[in-house]
């Protein structure tokens with residue numbers, strides 16, 4: 617059961633993470649914002665990714681006043697996934 621659930625969550629996560637940038641830019645519709653916040657509350661992986669992304673975006677903005685470089689978010693997510701799999705025994 618948990619395996620099937622994880623698969624569904626992973627699929628859901630991809631859709632959620634693709635909306636993080638818009639969310640941080642306040643460009644997300646209110647309804648989507650709420651769905652994203654609900655998902656963050658119940659998904660530690662996305663929460664960790666979101667916190668890291670938020671930190672990175674805040675840092676970039678304070679330093680460069682520029683958006684994240686192309687592909688940076690994908691690399692970030694891949695790094696987190698790698699760290700997760702390494703932590704598993």
Ligand SMILES: [Zn+2]
Nearest residue numbers: 629659661662
């Ligand atoms: Zn998630």
